[in-house]
Amino acid sequence: MASKRDYYEVLGVSRESGLDDLKKAFRQLALQYHPDRNPDDKSAEDRFKEINEAYSVLSDPEKRQQYDRFGHAGPAGQGFGGFGDFSGFGVEDIINDFFGGIFGGAAGGGRSRRGADLRYNLTVTFEEAVFGAEKEIVVPRTGVCRDCSGTGARKGTRPERCGACNGQGQVTMQQGFFAIRRTCGRCGGTGQVVKDPCGSCAGTGHVRENRTLKVKIPPGVDSGTRLKLRGEGEAGPAGGGGGDLYVVLTVKEHPFFIREGADLFCEVPITFPQAALGATIEVPTLSGKKNLSIPPGTASGHDFVMRGEGVAALNSGRRG
Structure with missing residues (x-):
């Protein structure tokens, strides 16, 4: 039968460590080796049980004092066996036990809970x-x-x-x-x-x-x-x-305007003479028709920008 490891070594703490250090070490190791996170891994399960056993002794002042004096044998060779089966609780139980249920546990104290959104x-x-x-x-x-x-x-x-x-x-x-x-x-x-x-x-x-x-x-x-x-x-x-x-x-989509954020886009057809010679045309906007100057030699697909004729931005109110 293999000899038991030193409990302080199991938790990776020194013999001078206080309860807070023990809790921190135990929490990290228990979450790492919990069977829920290591299914079908016998070595992780054994490690988990070893971690639980070590913490149960070192976190109890009386048991820790006995362990420091007598080691694994305990007083009069009684040992420290019988720490119960830990397979009945999950990772969430470890978290809730240490953090008071702030990670989704039920509210305590009989306080009423708000309804669902x-x-x-x-x-x-x-x-x-x-x-x-x-x-x-x-x-x-x-x-x-x-x-x-x-x-x-x-x-x-x-x-x-x-x-x-x-x-x-x-x-x-x-x-x-x-x-x-x-x-x-x-x-x-x-x-x-x-x-x-x-x-x-x-x-x-x-x-x-x-x-x-x-x-x-x-x-x-x-x-x-x-x-x-x-x-x-x-x-x-x-x-x-x-x-x-x-x-x-x-x-709903608009039959004429295409929206991208606060900007509006639309296609306006013009004649060949208007594109070649230039012209002033009427363009529909949110506030009515506005005049737009077309310079001579305008090519098909050219973009013109009419500032302030777009949509008011939701947060700032500035128009595209």
Whole structure:
């Protein structure tokens, strides 16, 4: 049987390292050798178990003191075996355990969560995109139940604190030496349970509705422009704020103008004498017809620039 490596060597730390150094070393190594990232790799799995074992001893002041005195044998030759099976948790659990769930974990403390964002595709005419407009849209969404004001409880009653998580919205599960937080299965992370549900929403606090909204289209928008309507998305659970609604625009093509950003392009036919001898012609623009001087000897396909006759830029307002 192969002899065990020194725990400090396993984690790559010195014997004087503090708990913060141990945590940092463990986190990096555990993520590197986790079985989820190394499927079907027996050596990585063994390394992962070795890292867990080393950290479980060195992060415990009493066990560390015993290890420093007696080594792997432990006091009276008892050793440090039996650290549990770590295959039941994933990379996300390691991250959440060390960083408090900021990488997508469920919110703790029974705090309400905002609702999901929604997308609405809206087609506008070329003129509406250039000059701006106000459009009315109807958005199917999940809204707050008016009968219970989103609580889910029958009128005259209130939700009660969840006994499974004591109103925290999360429960702690022990796996080996890890204490891993999970969303409470009874209350779904809200920290509250409804004993007497509202009849209109069956205790969910939400109802499906068609929300009529007015959307202001600013001048200068183009296909792909996203307009954000704050709080007009799906209603949040347990009285949480609404998500946002993103209105994504598609602009219809114009029969005459071709748009590239704030610039407009158009083709104007002229006669051979006008091109050879020069002339003044009328050119259509957004603000009406304007005169354009054609110098003698103008070749077919020549570009003329009429500054300030394009589209107002969305951010600066300057016209192309």
